[in-house]
Amino acid sequence: MLRDSGDALATYWVRREAIKTLRQLDDRALHDIGISRCHIESAVAGTIDQLELVRLR
Structure with a gap:
């Protein structure tokens, strides 16, 4: 359960960083x-x- 929470948090931060970069x-x-x-x-x-x-292309 703790690992799942950690994975979810890591995924959240990776996505936020990708959004920031884009x-x-x-x-x-x-x-x-x-x-x-x-x-x-x-x-x-x-x-x-x-x-x-x-459609964007």
């Missing part, structure tokens, strides 16, 4: 990797719809 990129760099600024959190969480990603 937010520091300019819009052109984000477009180059296939996401828009409004989709950063969804992309990091893995919940972004693939159809949305296709």
Whole structure:
């Protein structure tokens, strides 16, 4: 149980760091990797719809 909590906390911090890093990129760099600024959190969480990603390109 403690390990599960630790894993969840580690996952949370890794995702927050990824979001922070992506937010520091300019819009052109984000477009180059296939996401828009409004989709950063969804992309990091893995919940972004693939159809949305296709429309961005």
